[in-house]
Amino acid sequence: MRGGVVELSIAGSGLGTTLSLAAVRAFQERKEASFGTSVKPWCAFVDPSSSLYAPGVVASGIALERLLVVRPPVEAIGRVALKLAESGVFELVVVDLMGTLGRSLDCSLGRLGRVVRRLSMAVDGTNKSVLLVTDTHVERALPLPVAQRIEVVRTAADRLSVRVAKDRRGRISAPRPIAWTRGLAALEEEPREETADVRKLA
Amino acid sequence: MSASSPELVSAAPDEAGRRIVALVLPELLIELVATTLAERARGAWGVVLAEPTALDGRTEESIRPTERLDAVSASARRCGVRAGQTIAEARNLIAGFAVETLRPAAVERALAVIAELALGFGATVALGLPDTVWVDVSGSAHLFGGEAALAEELTERVRSLGHGVRVAVAEGPALARAVARWAPPNGDGKSAHLVPREGAASSVSSLPIVALPLGEECQEFLLRLGVLTLGDLAGLPRTTLASRLSGEVARALELALGKDPTPLVPYRPPELVREEVRFEYGVDGSEPLLFALRGVTARLAARLAGRGVAAEKLVLELEHDRSIARLRGAKETTKFGFALSSPLSREDEIRRVVSSRLERARLPAPTVTLALTAPVVVSATARQLELGDTLAGGTDVEKELPLVIAELAADVGENKVGVLKILDAHRLEARSTLAPALPRKARAARGASRTGPGPRSATPLSVHVSGTPLEVVEGMSPFDERAPLTRLLPEPVRFEGALRVGATVAFERQLFTIDALRFEHRLHAVEWWNGDPIMRDYIRVWLKSTESVIEAVVYVDRANGKRYLQAVAD
Structure with a gap:
């Protein structure tokens, strides 16, 4: 959704980063013409857990040199996100409010309502967007004032459940299962010879 | 005079x-005094230029009544006092006529x-x-x-x-x-x-x-x-x-007759561009400093523009009230350094970068001097205006991006802002780094000539996996065959459970069951040249909680058998 703030609400710890990077890739693929050549637009990723991994980002099809990564402390997330969005430089600003397994963030969403409103004002009427990645289970007094909230649960290695919980045009939906083939492909591989070593270690 | x-x-x-x-x-002399003495904004008063040796505590009593005034305020002029009159003459016209001294150096x-x-x-x-x-x-x-x-x-x-x-x-x-x-x-x-x-x-x-x-x-x-x-x-x-x-x-x-052959004696500016403002009394907090910063950055930017240079580094120096700083056991000076990703010379740009740090600063004592220095300057590169961009009304990315990066670097730290870069390395944790977002062209070229070969070249590495050499090309590894690892923990977390399907493990007060696992990759005695060869087995695990599944990579340190969670494909 361009010109709005989208919340990607993840239950548990699954696929938040992968889906965010897919969004970045989609924005980067819309190249901008510049005097006969085309350049990929800049996107930004706010990574307070300092864990975004370059090989994984490249494998997601993203041009590293056009993705600005900022690693602020938790208390500066809102300030940094606002600076990025209000600058007007970045087509998509991904704000990770969740962290990852073993490095989850202690980030209160209660104080972010005002920040989200300012983010909405910054991108309103533009082609730019902000994607907030949040944890479904983090307590919040009120829902964040986003334009769209998508709830995602990875229910199995090969399956996702997706629900549009809020949409400013009213297009909400019930949870829908979606096949996730990438994880399944790995499981369906023939075990390597070295698996025996793993069994010994285990 | x-x-x-x-x-x-x-x-x-x-x-x-x-x-x-x-x-x-x-009005220069009047303006200089009025900027430092708030009570001199109005009223009838004058200025005497005096050498430093004649200034004893800057009291009016130390100035002789026969001294001639070098400048007078607008109120004094309205009462008939003029520059060039003596102080005694001025006091005959205006009772309580005040006099300030100013050093010629100022x-x-x-x-x-x-x-x-x-x-x-x-x-x-x-x-x-x-x-x-x-x-x-x-x-x-x-x-x-x-x-x-x-x-x-x-x-x-x-x-x-x-x-x-x-x-x-x-x-x-x-x-x-x-x-x-x-x-x-x-x-x-x-x-x-x-x-x-x-x-x-x-x-x-x-x-x-x-x-x-x-x-x-x-x-x-x-x-x-x-x-x-x-x-x-x-x-x-x-x-x-x-x-x-x-x-x-x-x-x-x-x-x-309109002829003037007088030659000019050229003024040679000092090499270091420094601007400062002194306060008569120590000021608390950053609010008055931010106000004073406007004037300082305006003067600094004007000097940079006159020289045709731009600042590549800035140093903001705050000198605190010595007695209060000593009483509180704090340093007498606070310094903030700004390494700019792109040279800046415009007043608003410099002010944005510096104020983003200053407005959050917690100062240990009242400030008496604020100084801004540009210790490293480079030639300012003029950029041609693009009519298309102006008409489109969009953001000028080339102009705005360095400024945003500089602001963020000043706010959260220079090493916290950049673009990810892949390095050639065997260990996962050594394969990803955060590099400066904008290349520093001239410096990079000079640096390369000084430091020789620089970073390791992208030659193919040879990694031993169970004794079998495996060719790795740039940007690829055996992990890339599966779901890409998008997160790498800055510090590996101990994996306290058994590595077998069905085993239970706890992370951050949450229980997971191992749903599946696959051997990924073995490092055998790599980086032996460091004296501590690394021997690890990497295993991909699928961890299932009550509501979701997550894919992660665990390695086993073969030297001691301990297991660590290191990366996640989330």
Whole structure:
């Protein structure tokens, strides 16, 4: 959704980063013409857990040199996100409010309502967007004032459940299962010879 | 201080076609005192320029009543007090007339800022205490659309620094200063006075005789004769005057005829660009500092623009009240360094970067001095305007991005902002790093020549997986065959469970069951050259919680058998 703030609400710890990077890739693929050549637009990723991994980002099809990564402390997330969005430089600003397994963030969403409103004002009427990645289970007094909230649960290695919980045009939906083939492909591989070593270690 | 001639004269320059701009700042002394003393914003008071040795605690009692005033405030002028009168005369007219002293060095510093700004308009500038800056614009006026346009732009620049200024363009510095200081306002609304090359004598004929840089005795003699203007002087026979006015007559007559061969003594700016503001009393918090920062950045940016350079580094230095800092056990000085990803020279850009750090600073004691220095400068690169961008009304990414990065770096730290970069390494944790987002072209080129080969080249690595060499090409590894690892923990987390399907493990107060696992990759005695060879087995695990599944990579340290969660494909 361009010109709005989208919340990607993840239950548990699954696929938040992968889906965010897919969004970045989609924005980067819309190249901008510049005097006969085309350049990929800049996107930004706010990574307070300092864990975004370059090989994984490249494998997601993203041009590293056009993705600005900022690693602020938790208390500066809102300030940094606002600076990025209000600058007007970045087509998509991904704000990770969740962290990852073993490095989850202690980030209160209660104080972010005002920040989200300012983010909405910054991108309103533009082609730019902000994607907030949040944890479904983090307590919040009120829902964040986003334009769209998508709830995602990875229910199995090969399956996702997706629900549009809020949409400013009213297009909400019930949870829908979606096949996730990438994880399944790995499981369906023939075990390597070295698996025996793993069994010994285990 | 009298309006004497400019600093003289080492060599006679070529006078053909010379054009000099004089910037006279009639209120400079008053402005300098008023910026540091809030109570002097209004009221009747005057300024005396005094050398540092004469300043004993800056009390009025230390100034003799026979001292002459160098400047007076507007209120004092309305009451009839003029510069040049003694303090005693002023106090006869105004009871309680206050006097402030100002060091000539402070005035010279203020003029130096104007001079550096003027460097952007001409190659040679000169200072004339207490109120004048000259700039030689011979051959450069056409770059600004003519002398009138140049003078107008220069006037605007000086006024943007908070100074009142009068401007004149003439053949020489003494003539230009006389016109700027004494000529009546233009009828056409323009602030600059232009003395044409041809017919200069008639242009300056109406100036009073006191406008000439003559001695007091000589001026009084001419006034007694009834010679009130330069036109009167030009009409006198030169041979008669020569016997009466020894020495000065030739120069006075030439000036009256519109000729001024006085050479300029070039001002050489200091190498280090530094601007500071001192507070009379220590100020608490960052709010007043942010206000003072506006003036400091304006002056710094003007000096940088005059030199044609941009700052690559900035240092903000705050000097605290010593006694309070000692009492609180804090440092007397707080310094903030700003390594800019792209050189900056504009006032608003510099202020944005510095204020983003200053507004969050917790200062240990009241601040008495704020100083901003540009220790590293590079040539400012002019960028051509793009009409298409302007018409489209979009954000100028090339201009805005370095500024955003500089702001963020000042806010969260330089090493926390950048783009990810893949490195050639065997260990997962060594394969990803955060590099500067914008390349520093010139420095990178110089650095490469100094430091030799630099980072390791992207030659293929050979990794031993169960004794079998595996070719790795740039950007690829055995992990890339599966779901890409998007997260790498800065510090590996101990994996306390057994590595088998069905085993239970806890992370961050959450229980997971191992749903599946696959061997990924073995590192055998790699980086042996460091003296501590690494031997690890990497295993991909699918961890299932009550509601979701997550894919992660665990490694087993074969030296001690301990297991660590290191990366996640989430």
